[in-house]
Amino acid sequence: MIENDHKSQGAAFGMRGIVKRVLPHIILCAFSLMILMPLLWILRVSFTDRLTAYKIPPEIGTVGLMNYVEIFQRYPFASWFLNSLIVALGATAIALPLATALAYAFARFNTGGTFLRLGVLASQMLPPIILVLPLFGMFLMAGLMHSRTGLVIAHLTISLPFLSWMLVSFFEGDVARLEEAARVDGATRWQAFRHIAVPVAAPGILAAGLLGFILSWNEFLFALVLSGPSSQTLPVGLAALETHAGVEIAPLAAATVVSLVPVFALLPFLRKHLIKGLSLGALK
Amino acid sequence: MASISLSNIHKLYPNGYAAVRDVSLDIRDGEFMILLGPSGCGKSTTLRMIAGLETISAGDLHIGGARVNDVDPADRDVAIVFQNYALYPHMTVADNLSFGLRLRNVERRIIEGRVATIAGMLGIGDLLARKPAQLSGGQRQRVALGRALVREPKAFLLDEPLSNLDAKLRASMRTELIKLHRTLGTTIVHVTHDQVEAMTMGERICIMKDGVIVQVGAPMEVYRNPVNTFVAGFLASPPMNLLHGMLDSDRISIGDVVLPLPQSLRRAFASHAGRKVIVGLRPEDFHLKADAAPVAAPIEVVSVTTEVLGPEVILVGTLKNSSAELHIRCPRDFRSEPGAMTVFNYDLSQLQLFDIETTTALMRPVKI
Ligand SMILES: Nc1ncnc2c1ncn2[C@@H]1O[C@H](COP(=O)(O)OP(=O)(O)OP(=O)(O)O)[C@@H](O)[C@H]1O
Numbered sequence A: 001m002i003e004n005d006h007k008s009q010g011a012a013f014g015m016r017g018i019v020k021r022v023l024p025h026i027i028l029c030a031f032s033l034m035i036l037m038p039l040l041w042i043l044r045v046s047f048t049d050r051l052t053a054y055k056i057p058p059e060i061g062t063v064g065l066m067n068y069v070e071i072f073q074r075y076p077f078a079s080w081f082l083n084s085l086i087v088a089l090g091a092t093a094i095a096l097p098l099a100t101a102l103a104y105a106f107a108r109f110n111t112g113g114t115f116l117r118l119g120v121l122a123s124q125m126l127p128p129i130i131l132v133l134p135l136f137g138m139f140l141m142a143g144l145m146h147s148r149t150g151l152v153i154a155h156l157t158i159s160l161p162f163l164s165w166m167l168v169s170f171f172e173g174d175v176a177r178l179e180e181a182a183r184v185d186g187a188t189r190w191q192a193f194r195h196i197a198v199p200v201a202a203p204g205i206l207a208a209g210l211l212g213f214i215l216s217w218n219e220f221l222f223a224l225v226l227s228g229p230s231s232q233t234l235p236v237g238l239a240a241l242e243t244h245a246g247v248e249i250a251p252l253a254a255a256t257v258v259s260l261v262p263v264f265a266l267l268p269f270l271r272k273h274l275i276k277g278l279s280l281g282a283l284k
Numbered sequence B: 001m002a003s004i005s006l007s008n009i010h011k012l013y014p015n016g017y018a019a020v021r022d023v024s025l026d027i028r029d030g031e032f033m034i035l036l037g038p039s040g041c042g043k044s045t046t047l048r049m050i051a052g053l054e055t056i057s058a059g060d061l062h063i064g065g066a067r068v069n070d071v072d073p074a075d076r077d078v079a080i081v082f083q084n085y086a087l088y089p090h091m092t093v094a095d096n097l098s099f100g101l102r103l104r105n106v107e108r109r110i111i112e113g114r115v116a117t118i119a120g121m122l123g124i125g126d127l128l129a130r131k132p133a134q135l136s137g138g139q140r141q142r143v144a145l146g147r148a149l150v151r152e153p154k155a156f157l158l159d160e161p162l163s164n165l166d167a168k169l170r171a172s173m174r175t176e177l178i179k180l181h182r183t184l185g186t187t188i189v190h191v192t193h194d195q196v197e198a199m200t201m202g203e204r205i206c207i208m209k210d211g212v213i214v215q216v217g218a219p220m221e222v223y224r225n226p227v228n229t230f231v232a233g234f235l236a237s238p239p240m241n242l243l244h245g246m247l248d249s250d251r252i253s254i255g256d257v258v259l260p261l262p263q264s265l266r267r268a269f270a271s272h273a274g275r276k277v278i279v280g281l282r283p284e285d286f287h288l289k290a291d292a293a294p295v296a297a298p299i300e301v302v303s304v305t306t307e308v309l310g311p312e313v314i315l316v317g318t319l320k321n322s323s324a325e326l327h328i329r330c331p332r333d334f335r336s337e338p339g340a341m342t343v344f345n346y347d348l349s350q351l352q353l354f355d356i357e358t359t360t361a362l363m364r365p366v367k368i
């Protein structure tokens, strides 16, 4: 043991030690670049004009905010943004309480048994395109086509199963013991749920809400098929930029950057609460 | 305050496991009752059925005279302290303590008063603003106890509340719980698998095994007259030595060792003469002095090892020409080399015999 320690200590100063310490960083940097490059590229393009956008090696031409101005003036970017916001907020606001209740029922009462649990999961595994056509038919009949309400409902088919599946684990384990203590303390089932289970699972519920929002914000297929001119969301709008007259690469980059803002704004919260939520089991 | 009565209670878990079978137990109003038994014998299950956290598969449960089988746990007005305390992690100590009272819409002023009283009583007054994560194990244990006390329930159900504490803290909490019971006089059902807790704390002990009650009685009664070898081998540490022997009309032979039966026991055991039996010899009934007991028989013990505990020495030894080990409680200055032989005087009046097949006690020679 002691000998080994000496060896590794000696190695830390030798050639092998340096390689050992540097190599992981090189690999990690390479991976980070792979992920970051497209984002950085988009950021650069969003501030340049159409002509310099494609230049390789990259060239800094006229730098300015013209693309950002353009997307608001020549395209209904504000409307896309607003639609996305309304749909994503709406779908999350409806999905979150329902998913919480569903997850609680799964965790506490094993409602529907394994069959229902797997059923909910299975609906997540279907390619979304399978759901789009029946939804299209039903929305036509119900007069929900091209409406934001319709889109909210469509997004629920994604977020409800996903969020409830994710939340089940937050209601299992220690929380059940705490609820038992509360029940003996005089709480009704509802009070135990409301005052113990929900606050204790709050980090998880919050994380689920944030994920649900992002899911809906980025959703493309349902929005493409089911939305109309006045209810188009960002992903659909961005796609339209690509197909107009060639690819409007510079405004597209600007639009992409703006549409990423809310997601990036949410990420720190998501990270914090997800980690807090997942380590909840460690609490005694 | 209330009595708790279990009549023919069964618990069948959904997976078909019968955790508790035909348990009948009357716990008097204000009694300190101990549920004692090895791990998995159904102690927690029984306690959880009393609290209403498990459904009762069959039988009747009465609290304070009223049948409560189908009463919601919230309405049973009992308090439970769990082994892992189950404090609400998102609430301060004060909120943990007052949760039950707030649910009952008790007036703010009264709540604050009671929380302060209980916190003072348990010495957790300085911790009221903290969250459970910021407490030590002993402090959490006190908060859990306080949460039960503050509501002034009809009965306290304690599920191994001391088992997570270190030995010293456990000993002092043991004393405190006894004092608490004396002041409050509330019914307590205390689950434990620690026989010291059982002997020292309870007014009565209920010993369970494999989901059934084996014996119920006052600590000394259970200690003196164990109904079978399980109880004899479970109580006290070291427990009673159980050796195979042969019963004749006037003596018992354990291998080469022959113990003469005193006159009083001869008559009692007469009907079993000529049968193989299990002989129960308590470690504390062996004496070095010849005159320590009025009716004694010499027993030669070959030393295997000695455990020097400080206040006393436990001799682990074997009988002559036998491999069966036995433990003997000796005075603190006793020493013996391995292989050395010591002659002890065994107090024959304490002799216990058990049926070799059923393991039940042949008779109970001593009444207290
Ligand atoms: N939910 C359950 N489903 C099936 N079996 C269970 C369940 N809970 C407990 N059991 C079983 O019932 C038996 C009694 O359990 P219980 O928790 O009452 O034991 P215990 O006496 O409290 O033991 P310990 O001293 O280890 O706490 C055990 O064999 C256990 O495995």
Ligand SMILES: [Mg+2]
Pocket: B043, B044, B045, B159
């Ligand atoms: Mg238990």
